[in-house]
Amino acid sequence: MIHVFTSAAINYLPKVRILFESIKKYHPEFIIHLALPDKKPDWFNAPNEGIDSIITIEDLDIPNKTSWIFKHSIVELSTAIKPFVLNYLLKREDCSAVLYFDPDIVLFSRLDDLIGELNTGSILITPHLTKPAPKENLDSIRDHEIYSSLRNGIYNLGFFGVKNDENGEAFGKWWSERLYHFCQDSPETGLFTDQKWIDFVPVYFNGVIILKNARFNVATWNLSTRNIQGFDINSITVDGKPLGFYHFTGWDNGSHLLQAQKYGGHTETVSILLNWYEQKIKKDSIAEKNTWGYGTFSNGKPIVNNQRLIYRSRSDLQAVFPNPFEATHSHCYYNWFNTRAIIEHRSLFK
Structure with a gap:
């Protein structure tokens, strides 16, 4: 059976609900999971969401979980857990393959041709x-070839698929080892969360298929x-083929609308x-009512980026x-940071 998951905070x-609605519409046979890089509220459960399971960080095989979580921003943590969830699902006896979709993706038709590639x-x-x-078109070269690909990685990790075989297991193990230490949004060091690591995959592993189908x-x-x-909306085509899935990336900060109008506004x-x-x-206002469970200290004070960066850099x-x-x-650590950080890491406070 094929297991599908996304990773998203509350x-x-x-x-997430729009994504899962689309998956259930076109592939009701899939087993659906939400990986939760957040604290699970009492009111939140899988049956009410119409999905098969909610996978929390506590379910995953990650050493020193509390310390590890603190090192990451919400975006970093949401991406860092992906290979660990992959490994978790590949251990299931009923799992033939795992598909991942970002929460801001929507399916618009069946993906039988994509699944067939796993044969x-x-x-x-x-x-x-x-x-x-x-x-x-220099703007497109700058925005897409330089920024999207050269800076952030050739491959987009809004989607990946992994068969439950020797190659798939080797990939999951390697990727989790890298992201345990190096899932960072750090352009100055050449890292963009989980994504740039995948540039190595066609070289390091066998059985890699690069999906070039425009849909x-x-x-x-x-x-x-x-x-x-x-x-x-139910009959959109891309290069003459039914739209498979669309990625509404950058929706909340307005960048999606800006870029869509710039490059697709004529249609x-x-x-x-x-x-x-x-x-x-x-139709769903829950985003306005919930804050990230790992965004504050136990005293309720918000955790700022420098507090995570310094902690991450010092064993x-x-x-x-x-x-x-x-x-x-x-x-x-909270008191240490307030008294010592500006002395020992002065350059971060300029």
Whole structure:
């Protein structure tokens, strides 16, 4: 059986629900899981969401969980747990393969051709781009070839597929080893969370299939090289084929709308897609009512980025403060940071 999961905190539930609704519509045979990089509220459970399970960080085989969680921002943690969830699902006897979709993706047709690729391959990945931008379109080259691909990675990790075989298991083990230490949004060191590591995958592993079918993982970064048409949300085509899944990345900060208008604004179909998604999101206001469970110390004070960065960079602090969230005792990381960090890490406070 095929197991499918996404990774998202509680504030992303409106998007998760739209994704899962689309999966159940087109592939009711899939077993669906939500990986939760957040604390699980009492009111939240799998049956009420119509899914098969909620996988918490406590379920995963991750050493020194509390210390490890603290080192990550919400985006970093949401991506860092992905290979651990993959490994968790591959251990199930009923699992033939695992598919992952970002929570801001929506399926618009069945994916039988994609699943069929697992008959001959073990690892499925989608590149940001499958065609070069026209040489005269310098904006597209800058935005998509340089920023999306050269900076953030050739492949987009909004989707991946892994067969439960020797190649798939080897990939999951390797990826979890890398992300345990190096799932960081750190452009200055060449890292972009979980994604750039996948540039190695076609070299390191056998059975890797690069999905170049234009109907998969359609997004703002490839709109300029794909012909998207249709006036009914249920019959949109891409290069003449049914739209498989669309990635509404950057929706909340407005970048999706900006880029979609820039590269797909000349087509009414893109406007139909965006308006449809906006209306779906508006029906669910839960994002406005929940904050990230790992965003504060035990005293309620918010954790800022420098507090995570310094802790992540120093093994001595990790050894002395194995639970850096704890802030009610005099001997705690919170007090150390407030008294010593500006002295020992002056450059971060300029």
